[in-house]
Amino acid sequence: MRKQIPRILTIISVLVLFLFLWWAEANLDPYLRRILNLIAINIIWAVTFNLIYGYTGQFSLGHAGFIAIGAYVTALLTLSPAQKEQSYFLSPCIWPLSNIQWPFLPSLILGALLAGVFGILIGIPSLQLHGDYMALVTLGFAEVIRVINMNLQSITNGSLGLKGIPEYTNLFWSWGCAIFTIFIIRMLGNSSYGRAFKAIREDEIAAETAGISIFHHKLMAFVIAAMFTGLGGGLFANLISTIDPNLFSFLLSYQVLTVLVLGGVGSITGNVLASIIYVSLFELLRPIDQPMTFGNLTIPGRPGMRMVIFSIIFVLVILFYRRGLMGSSEFSWRWLLSKLPGLQPPPPAPPPTLGEGNLNRGRQE
């Protein structure tokens, strides 16, 4: 029974979170709801990047590309034919895209799947490379996707972008997807596959001679990450309702990287914390862009001023927490309970023990 406590606590906290979201959806103003949605979407992106970089050790900067694919596919499928006809005034939208309108869920799924397909196409050449070279190539591919989006006038409406995307994304969609992503990637990370990914990160040659097919596992991590990234992209498009190719420039990939490094490479808890901090700070620092008056001194508003402050905060975090806020450690209920005074923590996780009768058993066939 006591061993079940952490699981029960997890279920309770997820329920509490959804109760809060249910309240927030009805009572909070749209601005705050949007921040909460953005936090969830950033969590999805950070957690998927963690799978590629934190677990498997492959430094990819192609996130913006996968986000763009998810966003465009979902947006094009959910846009109403009337809206498309209105937006595409340079060259009309091609058939059958022009008179398609799907519900949100299948659109999201198709967006994620197509991002996965592009994950395969981009992963096969890029994952042959190592370290910085791989980062450069994936960065390049993401830019290629951006340029293609810019020029496929009759599909993506080019640099005019898409307007009037239905705002389907609400707190339940975004946080539901975020929790699903965390669940899948955490389970995968703790499984035998996760151990294989980490083995590749630690030492490729040793992993290979331990029988792990390096390329297949790298590609597996890359494609799974691409799919969930695309899912986040779809949520993003249907949250902000207007997208254009330049929204998905390499700056977006750096944003995801920043969140990951801030939280700690290899820690999902860190990803979540950092997403909350990053998105909130971005909004909290907004007044800095406005003109400010201190007594007689008036500082004119400079757009981008908050990025300077943000960078300073970021540098300070890295100075004091060199491995990010969480390093590679994860939150656990056991740890929390042991910190709470007056509460008897459940017995520490029993280390896996050798079952009876296994003591003298050698190799099991």
Place this chain on the structure above:
Amino acid sequence: MTILKTDGLSKHFGGLIAVSDFNVEIEQGELVGLIGPNGSGKTTIFNVITGLYKPTAGRIHFDGKDVTGVRPDKITALGIARTFQNIRLFSELSVLDNVRVGHHLRLHSSPFVAALGLPAYRREEEEITQNSLGLLETVGLADVAQEEAGSLPYGQQRKLEIARALATRPKLLLLDEPAAGMNPEEVRELMDFIHRIMEEFNLTVFLVEHHMRLIMGICPRILVLDHGVTIAHGTPDEIQNDPRVIEAYLGVEEDEDA
């Protein structure tokens, strides 16, 4: 039954001939030693056999199959495992996880089943954990199973590497200088240990070593390599008295009237 056979195996790095015309035949259950001065190509031979390098010429047959140029992970799956001269562990993973990684190649569950934690996967995971703990027991590391692998002392890291190799269920185990950095007491222990695992896991062992005592003590058959060329092949006694071996190790006396 012959388990490993190489035919005229050669490996050149540009103009450097690291190994030339290496021939060996190892029978099932044998323990064969490979010695030679530094840079004579011993580790290169291991790297070629395990698929890390492609041979320049020659063929490798393992267990009746031609495995020349096969990928390292496939070679491991066929049943050749190895350790490294400069230990290669997954330092940030736990001792237990290092051994569990060695089981991954025999995993049946798909990533989908694993990510959802379905019962089929949970059964396999339990079996992997039990088996790994059994292996750690065998090499005497059961009590440090939860430690980080990189934090272990040197001797234990060597044992962990062997445990990880055993986890892949090899038929042939290649040990690259297992006694490096060990004191005489530890070397004696290692000799017993190698005999024990050979018996317990029905292994064939091919061993590279510098440590003469170890190799003369346990290998009934020894090959000597110098500058990539096999210069002698025989029992420890024959090797010890072979003038070419003495020459390779101690150098040749200058001609008196030169």
